[in-house]
Structure formats: C-alpha cells, structure tokens
Amino acid sequence: MKTGKTVYTCRECDYQSAKWLGRCPGCGAWNTFEEETYAAPPKSAAARSAGRLTGARPGEKEHAVRFGDVDMPSYLRHSTGIGELDRVLGGGLVEGSVILLAGEPGIGKSTLLMQLCGQIGDSCKVLYVSGEESRGQLKMRAERLGVNAEYLYVLTETSIGDILSEYDKIKPDLMIVDSIQTMYAEDVSSASGSVTQVRECASLLIGRAKCNGASVVIVGHVNKEGGIAGPKVLEHMVDAVLTFEGERSMPHRIVRAVKNRFGSTNEIGVFEMGERGLEEVPNPSAMLLEGRPTGVSGSCAVCVMEGSRPLIAEVQALVTPTVFPSPRRTSNGVDYNRVCLLLAVLEKRLGLKFSACDVYLNVIGGLRLDEPAADAAVCLALISSLRDIPLPDDVIAFGELGLSGEFRSAASVEQRVNEAVRLGFKRIALPKRCASRAGELPADTALIPLSGIYDALRLFREQEGKNSGEKE
Ligand SMILES: Nc1ncnc2c1ncn2[C@@H]1O[C@H](COP(=O)(O)OP(=O)(O)O)[C@@H](O)[C@H]1O
Ligand SMILES: [Mg+2]
Ligand SMILES: [Zn+2]
Known part of the structure; x- marks a missing residue:
C-alpha cells in the first residue's frame, strides 16, 4: 500500500514510531512492533459519521453549540443482575456505553458474560457475537452454568461488516463481542488481532453503538507473550475498561475498573470460579x-x-x-x-x-x-x-x-x-x-x-x- 503513511505501533502499549524497533521504549517489551498503514480519511460522509458521537445524519455537518443549550442527557443504567459487576460499573450498565473486558485467555470472560446474559433478563435484547466458539459450544456453556437465556440472540461471525448488518436487523440493546482479536474488517489488509484490525473493528462497533444508543461489551485478550494486540490499543476509545485478574490455579477472580467514564475507578468485584461458573464473594476479606x-x-x-x-x-x-x-x-x-x-x-x-x-x-x-x-x-x-x-x-x-x-x-x-x-x-x-x-x-x-x-x-x-x- 503506497497511499497511506506507515507507522510502527507497539501491540502492548500503543507506542508509535516511524521506524521499526526491536525493543519498545514505551513498555520495554521485545518484538512487539507492527506495521500500520494509515489510510486516507474516508471520503464518504456515511463512513465519516460512523465515528461521530452525536448521531448527526450522514451528510450533515457538526456545528459548535453554546454549552448552556446542551441538554442534560439522562443516563439510563440497567442493573446487570450481578451485584459485584454492578459495583465495578458504578451501579449498572449505562445505555450506549462501550465497555472493554480484558483478561488472559481462560480466566472466565466468556463465562461472566454468559451469566450476564442470563441475569439481565428479557427486558433487554442481547446479541452475543462469538468469533471463538460455535453455537453448540455456547449452548453447552449456558447449560453448564444453568443460564436460561432463551431470548438471547447468538451470532458466530468474525466479519465486522456482517456483524453490523445483523446488528441493524436485530437492533439489540446490548451487544457482546467475544473477542475483538478474532474480528476483521474487510477493507483492512492486515491479519485479525493486529493493531490495525483491532482498532478499526472497535471503531466501527463503537461508532454504530454511539449512534443507536446500544451498549457494547468488547472482550479483549491479554497475552503476556505478545502476538496479539493488547487492550491498551483500545483503552482510549472505550468508556470503561474492566480487567479480569486472578491466578488460574486459584478459584477467585477480581474484576477491576481501571477506567470508567460513568463511575469511580479502582472499584473491584470479587468472584469465585466454580463448576457452576462465577459466584459473587460477598465477604472478600x-x-x-x-x-x-x-x-x-x-x-x-x-x-x-x-x-x-x-x-x-x-x-x-x-x-x-x-x-x-x-x-x-x-x-x-x-x-x-x-x-x-x-x-x-x-x-x-x-x-x-x-x-x-x-x-x-x-x-x-x-x-x-x-x-x-x-x-x-x-x-x-x-x-x-x-x-x-x-x-x-x-x-x-x-x-x-x-x-x-x-x-x-x-x-x-x-x-x-x-x-x-x-x-x-x-x-x-x-x-x-x-x-x-x-x-x-x-x-x-x-x-x-x-x-x-x-x-x-x-x-x-x-x-x-x-x-x-x-x-x-
Ligand atoms: N466443564 C467445566 N467445568 C468447570 N469449569 C470449567 C469447565 N469448563 C470451563 N471451566 C472454567 O472456565 C474457564 C474458562 O472460562 P472462559 O469464560 O471460557 O474464559 P475466557 O473467555 O476468559 O477465555 C476455565 O479456565 C475453567 O476454569
Ligand atoms: Mg472466551
Ligand atoms: Zn510498548
């Protein structure tokens, strides 16, 4: 690609450099630089408005507004039905917010989200997009966890374009994307999980969600060995970042809000992983x-x-x-x-x-x-x-x-x-x-x-x- 400008970006910390570097000056990791090609800004107004936060119609221009004339939005919070998760989110899931749930593979992210689907009830239409598991596997997990999610829509797909067209058909209140590293956008040439793909897919999802007022939960893998883009790449794009911590050999798991535009940070939720999934720990001390x-x-x-x-x-x-x-x-x-x-x-x-x-x-x-x-x-x-x-x-x-x-x-x-x-x-x-x-x-x-x-x-x-x- 000769058209765009090329930069090298660290997968771990989003550090950018004009040259390829063996060791990242930002985070000290080795071999984490990836070539990224910046495409020219999109020409079509529709594509441009995808990234807008106000939901202006395609073709309309944004104008500066007197601050006194800005309406106070009424943020609607939905309880997730999981007390510890509500606590971390600052009282529940805010309508139209985008949340990144980051953690190592196998720590229990999909488990937590499946339980969330079961708890959030039929008042809320949920679309669960999985790029990692088949429908059958999702069903088996739900069965094992005792989750009754008859009203849940599942989609096993990795193309962002196809996901968004399903999204437009179903119009869910909450969309779960598991995981962002498996997704790809057709017009980006690099592989799934690369910095460019992860960023592009996330920005398409976020743009659509912000326009339609749906909440999105994006699952992001953290990988100590590198090889896939870390959640740092997405941190500044989303409203909240929750990290899922814990040692796999131990049953307890901690969900921590490291960034939250709708609540306090450093709030933690404590869970215990068992046969029936994650259970809340009311008395962590x-x-x-x-x-x-x-x-x-x-x-x-x-x-x-x-x-x-x-x-x-x-x-x-x-x-x-x-x-x-x-x-x-x-x-x-x-x-x-x-x-x-x-x-x-x-x-x-x-x-x-x-x-x-x-x-x-x-x-x-x-x-x-x-x-x-x-x-x-x-x-x-x-x-x-x-x-x-x-x-x-x-x-x-x-x-x-x-x-x-x-x-x-x-x-x-x-x-x-x-x-x-x-x-x-x-x-x-x-x-x-x-x-x-x-x-x-x-x-x-x-x-x-x-x-x-x-x-x-x-x-x-x-x-x-x-x-x-x-x-x-
Ligand atoms: N059949 C099972 N019985 C009990 N625990 C299981 C079973 N299958 C998976 N698990 C637990 O669930 C974890 C995987 O959780 P998952 O939500 O798939 O992780 P992630 O989505 O973060 O990669 C495993 O590490 C294990 O502790
Ligand atoms: Mg998973
Ligand atoms: Zn780095």
Whole structure:
C-alpha cells in the first residue's frame, strides 16, 4: 500500500514510531512492533459519521453549540443482575456505553458474560457475537452454568461488516463481542488481532453503538507473550475498561475498573470460579484471610481501600541472606519500585541491613496493592522476616511511609478500622495523625498510633519479651 503513511505501533502499549524497533521504549517489551498503514480519511460522509458521537445524519455537518443549550442527557443504567459487576460499573450498565473486558485467555470472560446474559433478563435484547466458539459450544456453556437465556440472540461471525448488518436487523440493546482479536474488517489488509484490525473493528462497533444508543461489551485478550494486540490499543476509545485478574490455579477472580467514564475507578468485584461458573464473594476479606498461618514471621495483615470498599489482605515477606553480588528482590502484588523505596527507608532510618539480603514479597490471593497505605504492613512484614520475630496475629497495620520514616495520614480511616474490627483484629496500627478519625472501638480493641517507623518496632519488642519469657 503506497497511499497511506506507515507507522510502527507497539501491540502492548500503543507506542508509535516511524521506524521499526526491536525493543519498545514505551513498555520495554521485545518484538512487539507492527506495521500500520494509515489510510486516507474516508471520503464518504456515511463512513465519516460512523465515528461521530452525536448521531448527526450522514451528510450533515457538526456545528459548535453554546454549552448552556446542551441538554442534560439522562443516563439510563440497567442493573446487570450481578451485584459485584454492578459495583465495578458504578451501579449498572449505562445505555450506549462501550465497555472493554480484558483478561488472559481462560480466566472466565466468556463465562461472566454468559451469566450476564442470563441475569439481565428479557427486558433487554442481547446479541452475543462469538468469533471463538460455535453455537453448540455456547449452548453447552449456558447449560453448564444453568443460564436460561432463551431470548438471547447468538451470532458466530468474525466479519465486522456482517456483524453490523445483523446488528441493524436485530437492533439489540446490548451487544457482546467475544473477542475483538478474532474480528476483521474487510477493507483492512492486515491479519485479525493486529493493531490495525483491532482498532478499526472497535471503531466501527463503537461508532454504530454511539449512534443507536446500544451498549457494547468488547472482550479483549491479554497475552503476556505478545502476538496479539493488547487492550491498551483500545483503552482510549472505550468508556470503561474492566480487567479480569486472578491466578488460574486459584478459584477467585477480581474484576477491576481501571477506567470508567460513568463511575469511580479502582472499584473491584470479587468472584469465585466454580463448576457452576462465577459466584459473587460477598465477604472478600474473610476469603483472603482464609488459611492464614499463625505465629509465623514475615506476615502482616493490611487494610486497603479498593474503591469504596475496605479489604483486608495479607502481606508476606521472606528475607534471607544473599549469595549474589547484588541481592535479589522480587515483589508480587506490590509495586517493585515501592518495595525498593521502603527497603531503603528501613535501611537508612532503622539501620536494618536489607542490602545483604534477598527479599521476596508476596500478597496473598493475587491481589495488587496499589495504595501507599499498604506501606506499614509491607515494612512490618519485612522487619518481621529479617529478625525472624512473628507479629502478634491480632495486629493489622496501614499507613503511608514518608522518606524520613514518618507515617503520613491515610484516608477512609473509620471504614478501614471497622473492617478490621469486624474480622476480629484487636490491635490496629495506624498513623498517629489520623488516629482521632478512627471512630468508636469495642472495649477489647486498641489503636496503636505510629508517628514513625521507629514506633513500629514497639510491636516487636513486646514479642521479643514474650519469646524470651517463654524460654526462661
Ligand atoms: N466443564 C467445566 N467445568 C468447570 N469449569 C470449567 C469447565 N469448563 C470451563 N471451566 C472454567 O472456565 C474457564 C474458562 O472460562 P472462559 O469464560 O471460557 O474464559 P475466557 O473467555 O476468559 O477465555 C476455565 O479456565 C475453567 O476454569
Ligand atoms: Mg472466551
Ligand atoms: Zn510498548
């Protein structure tokens, strides 16, 4: 193709370059660049208006409008019938919104959407487009999940043109496209799953949906090895991005809103995968604490806010003398750089020799702690493992650590404390400056206000005393 301009785009992060590159400067991935040819803008007015958001008739021009004359749209939300999914979406599915559901293959995306089809009821006309499974397979899944979706329309097709013409015939309120990587648009020459195809197919779907006010759920695969375009390519085109996380070997799954134009982000929904599909977990803290060892060093409970909901998780650390010239650090569930920063603060302010140790950090349950309020628990787990002194089992900690070793204030203190109390923690370590916001406590529960990391050592001193008392 000589007509268009050629650019090279990273499949993973959408980084663009004029030349092909082996390693992406944006995300560091290797071999992810793909040639993309920008076609000239479409000549026909119909094609141009496909991408418009206002639904102007083909041939009409857009005009600037005084903001005061813009009508307030009334967004209609439909409950999905799945409480945890409603929570993530900000209260339900907004009419005319486009949602990307991203996750690794086999994590349960099709399962969740089939259950959604069963729950959303016959008040809503749903078209399920599958490019991966046959009608029979879809039926079998519905049967296994106990989903009664007699009113569901299914279409097994991968050509966007044909899908859109079926769409125009059926006029559904909700269309599910599973998955975007299997779809192709006829007038794009590259293979399905390439950046160009994924972007073109999505923009055609979104354009049509925005005109007709239908909701669209697009399924996108995330593939660690590369090879197919990642959801990053679509992130800015859709209204909401939900990611489906979890380890395949473990039953629980977390759906997280990483972008949401109609609700708050960081809200999570927790599910458990079973024989009958995904079940909602109403009490995720209890699930995450299940099987927590007692009296072992290197473990600390933390209360983090996931959106509007407090969640209790367990941080585990293993600190061992290193045999390598530069010590190893691995972190699962906490940002790697954050862990390095905390190790440096502990080394500098408390004189703890982490620089001679390998450090392995893990958050139980595949949870990711993005909040700095997890610092306190990470530090306690690290110190506990380094010194091999267990923390008392009824201790929970939260609070952000500053570079001088001071604990900063935290938000939503009362909610965190209440959740900790509900799950039976008796001693709650928190930044001193927000201790007054903890609300009322039961008589047997105490706050441990910490002004700096030095104060946290008190918790260990107490245990040391107890240990030596036992030995005598
Ligand atoms: N017959 C079955 N019994 C129980 N669980 C099943 C069965 N078939 C599939 N699953 C579960 O469903 C998952 C596949 O879910 P699916 O929704 O197809 O994933 P995705 O669409 O994200 O690729 C499997 O990983 C497995 O855990
Ligand atoms: Mg699937
Ligand atoms: Zn990249």
